[in-house]
Amino acid sequence: MTRLGQRRFLAVGLLVVLLIAGVGSYYASSHPDGLEYVAGKTGFADTASDDPVDTDSPFADYSTRGVDDERLSGGIAGVVGVLITLGLGSGLFLLLRRRGGSAGARDDEGAAASSSAPADPSARRG
Amino acid sequence: MHVPDGYLDAPTSIATAVVAAAGVGVALRRSRAELDDRTAPMAGLVAAFVFAGQMINFPVGAGTSGHLLGGALAAVLVGPWTAALCISVVLLVQALFMADGGLTALGTNITLMALVGVFVGYGLFRLARLVLPKRPASVPVAAAFGALLSVPAAAFVFSLLFEVGGNADIAFSTVLSAMVGWHVVIGIGEAAVTGLVVSAVMASRPDLVRGARDVAGQRSALVTGPATALDAELPR
Numbered sequence: 001m002t003r004l005g006q007r008r009f010l011a012v013g014l015l016v017v018l019l020i021a022g023v024g025s026y027y028a029s030s031h032p033d034g035l036e037y038v039a040g041k042t043g044f045a046d047t048a049s050d051d052p053v054d055t056d057s058p059f060a061d062y063s064t065r066g067v068d069d070e071r072l073s074g075g076i077a078g079v080v081g082v083l084i085t086l087g088l089g090s091g092l093f094l095l096l097r098r099r100g101g102s103a104g105a106r107d108d109e110g111a112a113a114s115s116s117a118p119a120d121p122s123a124r125r126g
Numbered sequence: 127m128h129v130p131d132g133y134l135d136a137p138t139s140i141a142t143a144v145v146a147a148a149g150v151g152v153a154l155r156r157s158r159a160e161l162d163d164r165t166a167p168m169a170g171l172v173a174a175f176v177f178a179g180q181m182i183n184f185p186v187g188a189g190t191s192g193h194l195l196g197g198a199l200a201a202v203l204v205g206p207w208t209a210a211l212c213i214s215v216v217l218l219v220q221a222l223f224m225a226d227g228g229l230t231a232l233g234t235n236i237t238l239m240a241l242v243g244v245f246v247g248y249g250l251f252r253l254a255r256l257v258l259p260k261r262p263a264s265v266p267v268a269a270a271f272g273a274l275l276s277v278p279a280a281a282f283v284f285s286l287l288f289e290v291g292g293n294a295d296i297a298f299s300t301v302l303s304a305m306v307g308w309h310v311v312i313g314i315g316e317a318a319v320t321g322l323v324v325s326a327v328m329a330s331r332p333d334l335v336r337g338a339r340d341v342a343g344q345r346s347a348l349v350t351g352p353a354t355a356l357d358a359e360l361p362r
Contacts, residue, residue, distance in 0.1 A: 004330050004331060006164060006331075009330060009331050010167055010168070010171055013171045013175070014174065017174045017177075017178045018178075020175075020178040020179065020181070020182065021178035021181055024181075024182060025178075028182045028183045029183040029191035030183070031185055031191040032189070032190060033127065033128075033191050033192055034127060034190060034191075034192050034305070034308040035127045035129065037190040037308065038304040038305050039133070042304055043294060043296055044133060044292060044294035044301075046294075047132050047293040048131065048132045048133060049130065049131035049132030049228065050132075052130060052131035052132070053131060054225070055222050057222065057223045057224065057225060060223075060225035061225050062181065062224055062226070077224065080223070081177055081181075081219060081224060082178055083174075084219050085173050085174050085177040085216055085219045086171070086173065086174040088173075088218070088219065089169065089170040089174065089211075089212060089215045090166070090167060090170030090171075091170075092211065092215065093165075093167075096154065096157055096158050096166070096211075097166040098158060
């Protein structure tokens with residue numbers, strides 16, 4: 001078994017993730033999920049707030065505001081969601097990680113501020 | 127299983143928010159031991175995968191669907207503390223940008239999926255690893271086992287929360303049996319996806335599966351060159 005290089009592994013992984021969210025999601029079941037279904041059956045579905053805290057996101061309910069084509073609308077929302085999650089997650093994990101050999105160093109603020117950490121996520125994703 | 131605003135009353139939502147904040151706080155400190163230059167980008171990818179996986183609802187019969195929760199999967203791949211952060215990031219993005227899961231229910235959703243899902247899944251994975259033969263092929267099987275039961279475990283905790291602070295007066299046994307019953311079925315899908323994904327990563331990069339470090343060594347000892355050098359840097 002040949003081992004994929006780290007970069008190639010991450011690139012292939014990201015491609016798979018983007019395909020799942022951008023293309024595969026169109027074929028997902030539109031039935032209510034387990035919790036929604038049970039809420040309906042046992043009678044607490046109507047306790048869901050009519051006026052939930054709304055962030056007025058253009059991607060609410062995994063569709064893209066202003067894009068009529070259902071496939072495209074959902075695909076864009078999925079890809080955007082993946083990229084936001086990847087950006088937030090990678091940024092957080094790169095900040096938290098142990099660097100080099102200084103595993104024991106408790107240099108939370110110091111290391112984060114002085115190193116090139118903020119630039120790292122984009123560089124690594126590229 | 128994303129809880130919307132309104133299912134649970136304010137005191138219960140505040141209590142779960144406190145639990146979630148405490149859990150995430152501990153995870154922020156403990157995950158440092160799991161994250162290094164190699165695993166940090168992997169963890170970002172795992173969070174993105176869980177986001178994508180949660181978009182894929184699969185039918186489970188009677189007009190119901192389920193989707194991956196991803197807690198057990200993430201824990202086996204990148205370690206439980208980092209996994210708790212992965213799922214929390216996914217839930218935050220879903221609540222903020224996708225209107226999936228209420229913002230006032232974010233603490234509840236983190237408690238259910240990022241804490242209960244992850245730690246029940248990971249705990250059962252470790253248990254299964256103790257029982258199963260110590261070889262690479264056991265890792266996806268143990269991961270699937272943890273995944274299978276992590277879903278009804280989260281459903282069980284939701285039922286408890288609903289009994290304490292649900293905004294409707296419904297018998298505990300009614301909610302419990304329906305929630306756990308359906309989520310056992312959804313757990314089968316969770317187990318299948320988790321087992322397949324862990325198998326795929328084991329086949330290409332076993333060194334990136336944190337829950338396989340004890341057995342990945344067996345295999346990477348056969349591999350010469352840079353990969354072995356990388357493995358040697360890892361604390362065991």
